[in-house]
Amino acid sequence: MRRVSRTAVAGAATVSLALALSACGGTSTEASSSTPDTEGDKGLAIAYDIGGKGDQSFNDAAFAGLERAKKEFGYDTKDIEPTEGETDADKEQRLVSLAKQGYNPVVGVGYAYATAVKAAAEQYPDTTFGIVDDSTIQLKNVADLVFSEEQASYLAGVAAAKSTDTNVVGFIGGVDIPLIHKFQAGFEQGVKDTDPKVEVLTQYLTQTAEEGGFSSPDKGKTAAEGQLEKKADVLYAAAGLSGQGVIEAAETDQVWAIGVDSDQYKQEALAKYKDRILTSATKDVAKAVYNLAKSVEDGKPESGIVRGDLKTGEVGLADSNPKFKSDSELQEAIETAKEKIISGEIKVKTS
Template sequence: MRRVSRIAVAGAATASLALVLSACGGTSTDSSSAESQGDKGLAIAYDVGGKGDQSFNDAAYAGLERAKNEFKYETADIEPTEGETDADKAQRLASLAKQGYNPVIGVGYAYAPAVEEVAAKYPDTTFGIVDDSQVQADNVADLVFSEEEASYLAGVAAAKSTKTDVVGFVGGVDIPLIHKFQAGFEQGVKDTDPKVKVLSQYLTQTAEEGGFSSPDKGKTAAEGQIEKKADVVYAAAGLSGQGVIEAAAANKVWAIGVDSDQYKQEALAKYKDSILTSATKDVAKAVYNLAKSVEDGKPETGIVRGDLKTGEVGLADSNPKFADDAELQEAIEAAKEKIINGEIKVKSS
C-alpha cells in the first residue's frame, strides 16, 4: 500500500479523485512543478563520502536495499558532487520527488536547507533527513540518534581495554553532531577510570575541507595520538575513519569504529582484528522504517529518535575478543542499564 495524501479529504468526488492521483504518483499536487511519473519507492541522496564509505552512507544504502527487496519497487540512490551547494542538493531532491519517488531522504545534516525548501514544494511526498532535527514540516521525518549513548559505551570499552591509560578520539568535522560522539566517549572513559587520559582531535572545521572523506587525514591524526601512547582510538569521521583503523592496525593498537559494524565491512577485512568494536547507530533501520511507514500509508513525521532503549544505538560485538571478555561485557551492560533507567545522564556536548 503506497502513501496517501496528507491533505484532509472531503466526501466530494473531486477530492476523492485528487486523493487517488496523489497516492498513485506520490508527488506534489503543484502541477506547475511536478508531474506524476508512476508509483516509485524510496530514494536516498548521499552525504559527503558517498556510497562505499563503510560507515554512515553504506548503512543508509542497506536500508534502501531492504526496502527494495521487501516492497519490490523501484529505488534510487544519488551520489554527492564535490563542492556542491545547497541549491545543488535542493535540485537533486526536487528531481527525485518530481520523478515520483516517495519517500525521499537526504543522508546527513547538510541536507537540512534543501529538505526544508523542497518539502514545501512537494507536500504529498514524504521527506526524511538523517542527523538533523531542525526541519519542522508536516511531511518531513527528522531521523536522529542518541550517538552520545553509544559513544559512552565505547568509552567504557576503551577505558577497560587500554594498557597505557591513554586513549584517543578523532572527529571528522568540528560540529555539534560530532561533539555528541566526543562528549559521550570522554564521559564513558572518565566514569570508568578517571586516570585514563583522552586525546581528542578534529580533522577539519568544515566538511568541505574533507573531514569526513579523507582517510589520509584520519591516518595522520591517529598516528599522532598513537605516538602519544594512545592504544585505543575511536573515530567518528565517516570515510576518514578508515585511515584511523589502518593506523591502529599498523601499530597493533585497538580501533573503535562508528555507525556501522566495521568489523564486518569487506573493505576493512584486513584490519578487522584491530577493530575492538563499533559504536553503531542503525541508520539502515531508520531509513527502512520510514519507507515502510510510507508503504503502509502512515508516514512517520517529526523527530524520530533512535537510542539505547529502542536498540537503535549500541556497541557491535562481532570481534570475539570483545564479545568473549566477560569483565568488559559486564561493565558495558551495567553502564547500558544505568543509561536506560536514567541513572547515568550522558552529555551531548
C-alpha cells in the same frame, strides 16, 4: 499496494516553483517547474552525504536500509552520490528531481541536507521526506531521523577505558560541529566514569565538511599516527570515510580501533584490519531509513523527530569481534553502564 496519494503534487509544486522562479531567476529550479512524472509506483530514494556510498559507515548503512525496502516492497528505488563542492541549491535540485520522478519517501543522508530537504518538502507536500541527523525541520511531511550517538559513544568510552594498557586513548572527530561533539562528549564521559586516570586525546580533522573531514582517510591516518606517538592504544573515530585511515593506523601499530555508525568489523573493505577493530559504536541508520519507507508503504508516514537510542536498540556497541565478545569483565561493565543509561541513572552529556 502503496496507499499514498500523489494526486495533489503537480498543483502544489507548480505554485511553489512559480514563486521560486520569480525570486531567483529560475537558475536552479527551472528544471523542476514542469508537471511531475508520477507514473508507476516508485519507492524509497536516498541522496548520500559527503563520502558517498562505499564509506563503510554512515552512507552504506542508509543504502542497506534502501536495499531492505527494495527487496521487501518490490518497488523501484534510487540512490544518488554527492558532487564535490556542491551547494544547498544543488542538493535541493537533487531532492526535487527525485520527488518529481515519483519517489516516495525521499531521504537526505546527513545534516548538510537540512536546507535542501526543507525547501523540497515545501514544494512537494504530498511526498514524505526524511533527513538523517537533523532535528530542525518542522514540516508535516518531514521525518527527522536522529540518534542518541552520545549513548553509544559512552559505551565505547567504557570499552576503551577497560582495554587500554597505556592509560591513554584517543578520539578523532571528522568535522568540528555539534553533531560530532556528541560523540566526543559521550566517549570522554564513559572513559572518565570508568577510570578517571585514563587520558583522552582529542583531535578534529577539519572545521568544515568541505575541507574533507568526513571523506579523507589520509587525514584520519595522519591524526591517528599523532595520537599513537603520544602512547594512545585505543582510537575512536567519528569521521565517516576518514575513519578508515584511523583504523589502518591502529592495525599498523597493533592497537585497538573502535569503529562508528556501522559494525565496521564486518565491512568487506576493512577486512584486513578487522582483528584490530575492538567494537563499533553503532547507530542503526539502516533501520531508520527502512522504517520510514515502511511507514509510507503502510499509508502512515512518519513525521517530526524520530529518535533512536539505547532503549529502542537503535544505538549500541557491536560485538562481532570474538575477543571483545569473550571478555566477560568488559561485557559486564558495558551491560551495567547500558542499564544505568536506559534507567536514567546515568545522564550522558551531549557537549
